[in-house]
Amino acid sequence: MNRRIKEKYLKIFIPLLLGVVFLLLIWLGYRLFFVKEKTFLEKIDKSVYASLTYEAIYGIHLNLKGTFDPPDNLEDIKLVLSNGKEDVNLPLELKEKDGYLEFVTSNFNNKGLNLETIPQGTYYLVFKGTINENNKEIIKYYSIENKSEYGNLDYYTLTKNQKNNKINIEWNTYEECPTLRFKIEETPLPENVYDITIDPGHGGSDIGATGKLNNIEYHESDLNLKVSLKLKEILEQQGYKIAITRTDDSYVNIYEPHGSATLANETKSKFNFAIHHNSFAYETDYLKGLEIYVANDIEFDFANILIKNIINDANTQISPKEIYQVAPGIYQRFFSEQDILEDEVQPSNKDTSMIYYYNIRELGGISTKSTNDGRYANLENGLIANPFNKSNNTTEPYLLELGYVNNESDLKNIVGNEEKYATGIANALKEYLEMP
Numbered sequence: 137m138n139r140r141i142k143e144k145y146l147k148i149f150i151p152l153l154l155g156v157v158f159l160l161l162i163w164l165g166y167r168l169f170f171v172k173e174k175t176f177l178e179k180i181d182k183s184v185y186a187s188l189t190y191e192a193i194y195g196i197h198l199n200l201k202g203t204f205d206p207p208d209n210l211e212d213i214k215l216v217l218s219n220g221k222e223d224v225n226l227p228l229e230l231k232e233k234d235g236y237l238e239f240v241t242s243n244f245n246n247k248g249l250n251l252e253t254i255p256q257g258t259y260y261l262v263f264k265g266t267i268n269e270n271n272k273e274i275i276k277y278y279s280i281e282n283k284s285e286y287g288n289l290d291y292y293t294l295t296k297n298q299k300n301n302k303i304n305i306e307w308n309t310y311e312e313c314p315t316l317r318f319k320i321e322e323t324p325l326p327e328n329v330y331d332i333t334i335d336p337g338h339g340g341s342d343i344g345a346t347g348k349l350n351n352i353e354y355h356e357s358d359l360n361l362k363v364s365l366k367l368k369e370i371l372e373q374q375g376y377k378i379a380i381t382r383t384d385d386s387y388v389n390i391y392e393p394h395g396s397a398t399l400a401n402e403t404k405s406k407f408n409f410a411i412h413h414n415s416f417a418y419e420t421d422y423l424k425g426l427e428i429y430v431a432n433d434i435e436f437d438f439a440n441i442l443i444k445n446i447i448n449d450a451n452t453q454i455s456p457k458e459i460y461q462v463a464p465g466i467y468q469r470f471f472s473e474q475d476i477l478e479d480e481v482q483p484s485n486k487d488t489s490m491i492y493y494y495n496i497r498e499l500g501g502i503s504t505k506s507t508n509d510g511r512y513a514n515l516e517n518g519l520i521a522n523p524f525n526k527s528n529n530t531t532e533p534y535l536l537e538l539g540y541v542n543n544e545s546d547l548k549n550i551v552g553n554e555e556k557y558a559t560g561i562a563n564a565l566k567e568y569l570e571m572p
């Protein structure tokens with residue numbers, strides 16, 4: 137071949153070869169990322185037997201409720217996140233009702249699927265059934281349709297080694313079959329997303345409870361702030377991104393932006409710690425020690441761990457108070473009939489299954505039965521609606537009453553020891569998150 141022709145061939149041949157390689161790579165990428173997903177979607181039985189009626193994220197947990205009308209020859213059923221190869225099992229409780237099944241991942245808001253534990257990847261929420269067909273066991277996947285008033289959800293995992301996953305939960309359809317896709321991928325935490333919110337109670341003109349020690353008067357608002365700032369410092373050292381409702385002696389609003397009822401949900405925080413100190417109407421040696429106020433419909437695992445660690449690290453004890461007590465040191469104060477009768481707004485939308493304290497009830501949205509839908513707005517108190525009143529993606533709130541400032545031995549233990557209380561709370565969080 138003559139040299140000029142050879143060069144001419146190379147000029148055409150090399151770009152052509154590069155083009156073919158490029159197309160091959162695109163095709164491979166497509167196979168890897170899309171076809172695998174499509175193959176699993178093709179496996180899903182297109183006759184839909186399950187409906188979702190409720191979905192909510194509360195703290196680090198996702199909870200689902202719905203109904204399942206099983207095919208006749210079903211032998212076993214599991215609720216899983218699956219891509220056809222790996223399954224993440226969801227807890228599942230089934231109850232038979234009029235020939236179909238009611239399902240719930242957990243009756244506790246803070247149980248269900250722990251979102252911190254799902255490995256990165258793309259999954260679909262499906263029922264995985266074992267069917268007996270001619271004495272042969274076969275696996276079938278059944279999809280789920282959305283009959284709830286809620287849609288897609290986003291969740292950012294707690295910061296771990298300076299990294300976060302974003303979990304995108306999205307409704308879609310595939311060949312007219314509804315699908316619920318979970319996509320988990322590493323994402324930098326957006327500027328307005330935080331791990332945990334701390335709310336030092338009171339502040340400004342609202343000094344909270346007061347106590348005296350060696351003729352010095354102590355204000356609850358100051359003590360709350362000292363513990364909160366220490367707690368923020370310790371948790372930040374552990375790598376968490378911490379939001380706080382105040383860093384000085386200023387008044388914090390409730391339902392306005394960055395308020396004590398809104399900041400945790402604005403920042404998609406997984407937990408909210410309202411830090412308080414207690415007092416009793418008259419000086420007493422009887423009432424002292426730690427009280428943790430919790431939300432409705434929860435397991436007390438975390439509350440118990442908080443008590444154990446705070447008592448240990450701050451060298452204190454649980455309160456002997458019996459009213460509202462549901463377990464040693466743990467309190468659930470619901471509205472009483474009397475509270476509801478005295479409600480300023482008639483007709484009241486409160487009932488006795490709802491928590492009395494706004495800094496628990498209003499923070500968990502639908503999970504904690506937030507009542508402030510704005511009906512209080514016209515009152516002289518100027519309260520505006522809770523913007524997260526109907527939210528199904530909220531923080532898990534705790535109200536910590538660390539001790540009685542009008543009990544001398546409690547106050548002695550508190551003043552100057554803010555770091556010990558903060559350490560107890562931080563250690564509890566660590567222990568809870570390491571629970572299997």
Ligand SMILES: [Zn+2]
Pocket residue numbers: 337338344345356412413414
């Ligand atoms: Zn207080």
